[in-house]
Amino acid sequence: MNDMSPPADASATAPTTPPRVDRPGLPLRILHWMIDDPIAAIALLVLLVIFICALFADQIAPYDPTLQDYAAMLNPPSAMHLLGTDDLGRDVFSRLIHGASASVYAAVLAVTVATVLGVPVGLIAGYTGGWIDQIISRLLDTFLSFPAIVLAIAVTGVLGIGLTNAMLSVGIVFAPQLARLVRARALVLKQELYVEASQCFGASSGWILMRHVLPNAIQPVLVQMTLLMAVGLLAEASLSFLGLGMQPPDPSWGSMIARAYVYAQIAPAQMYAPGIAILITALAFNTVGESLREALDPTSRT
Amino acid sequence: MLTRRLLQAIPVLLLATFSVFMLLKLLPGDVAITLAGENATVERIEEIRRLKGLDQPLIVQYGQWVMGAIQGDLSESLLSGEPVSTTLARVFPNTLFIVLYAVTLSVAVGVPLGILAASRAGGLGDKLVMVLTSVGVALPNFWIAMIFVVIFALNRAWFPATGFVSPFEDPLAALWYATLPAVALAASGMAEVGRQLRSSLVETLHSQHFRTLHAKGLPFRSILWKHGLRNVSVNLLTVISLLISRTLAATVVVEVVFAIPGMGNTIVNATLQRDFPVVQGAVLVMVLTVITVNLVTDILYSILDPRIAQQ
Helix, strand or coil: CCCCCCCHHHHHHCCCCCCCCCCCCHHHHHHHHHHHCHHHHHHHHHHHHHHHHHHCHHHHCCCCCCCCCCCCCCCCCCCCCCCCECCCCCEHHHHHHHHHHHHHHHHHHHHHHHHHHHHHHHHHHHHHCHHHHHHHHHHHHHHHCCCHHHHHHHHHHHHCCCHHHHHHHHHHHHHHHHHHHHHHHHHHHCCCHHHHHHHHCCCCHHHHHHHHHHHHHHHHHHHHHHHHHHHHHHHHHHHHHCCCCCCCCCCCHHHHHHHHHHCCCCCHHHHHHHHHHHHHHHHHHHHHHHHHHHHHCHHHCC | CHHHHHHHHHHHHHHHHHHHHHHHHCCCCCHHHHHHCCCCCHHHHHHHHHHCCCCCCHHHHHHHHHHHHHCCCCCECCCCCCEHHHHHHHHHHHHHHHHHHHHHHHHHHHHHHHHHHHHCCCCHHHHHHHHHHHHHHHCCHHHHHHHHHHHHHHHCCCCCCCCCCCCCCCHHHHHHHHHHHHHHHHHHHHHHHHHHHHHHHHHHHCCHHHHHHHHCCCCHHHHHHHHHHHHHHHHHHHHHHHHHHHHHHHHHHHHHHHCCCCHHHHHHHHHHCCCHHHHHHHHHHHHHHHHHHHHHHHHHHHHHCHHHHHC
């Protein structure tokens, strides 16, 4: 974009009180956004469908995902089994729906852990500065130099194998990314006039952090959280594939692929559905994240 | 500059090694009891504790561990009894070979993609490349690896489905065996390179400096090839160094798909069998590799961009 339009808040610097701009209501703004960025709107819709599948897996799935039917093993797709059956005669479609629960749970857990650990550390490092910041920054540099999945595998080994422990590990591995982001924001924000004013009035550091710094640092965090959901999803798939995450017989997309690979020679089609599910969900999280980034930060448009 | 950068790496090295060391210490349960095996007497456990130095203060144990690691002593596998350093020396070159192969492919395909997209920013080619790279980034690489196996190994038999040949024994066979894993890893790698290169190239081409070149009447072709690429070469270096670290991590999973005797299979098997000295040693080698890559990148920066060296 080459047009040199004046910044939107130029009127605010005028000596007279700025005219009050009526913002359209939320439904209208959402409609505008959907017309503006239809691909992101579709991505959001996809995520909505996946979250509904995850929450209501029991109601949506036509079969019990662990129900074995030895009379119908490795069946091709049919009216009875939309995506066929796996090597133990379990309905692939039902396992896919239940796999969504595992994936959503895993991604949400990892990102929550990362946020809870990373955001306070970043806030404290950026706001206090000095030697505390020095130490925390060095620590963050160190942890960021660890290959993420390798660290996640090792921590899972220590915590014990299983989906929850695996995703706790992934969350711990993600935390430095958010901490560094928040630290950079807090470093800028603590120089703002309103923060200095608050300090002059004797506000405590904790209050300033909660009232002024955190709300103004939250936007890039939200974007990063959305993008991390995709990475978390892929991490869950990888760890479950390696046998460190979801344990049989419960389905997860990663473990479904792992099982399908064993029968790749007889029924290669088995591995398509869970893989495509992972791809679409990760793509949707990335698309929504990028759209959020552009919506929140107009300067990032190219 | 060089010495200062090397000195800066020391605290990172200490912190990294200490974290890896603590990984084992955080394990629930007593290592001495595990080592002593079942039905061990209290005296036997105490003896092992003394022999292994487990009765020493933590910081002393860390010092001993680091001194051992420097001399190549990373303790022994709990299962096979083989020294961990021997295992790692055997498997690490294999992983490195795959990683370098994959990174070379990623750069070879990603750079042209990025240039193509940036030179036609907003056009059809750009959109196509953006879609391709978005999919590439969201792709589970172990899944694409399996699909390659089904298509190119099981259906067509162009490449072997699993296995590995050391490049030191038979370089051609090694390349043949490593092609499918490397291509699977490069699927997301080239997407990453293409995306990053496009965005930094677009930014450079829109700067004032390039507007001047354009106003001077230079053809777009020469602006792009002579000036644009030189300006983004530092960014490209960052992307490549990041790519090496990421590919190193991604190889872990892809190695399992292809049953490659590398770091990934070693770490995963050791974790599943709770063989922690092996896990610890393997993680240490991976982390040291990444730190080295970062260090070399920083030094290359100052060669490519003398302004950084002067700071």
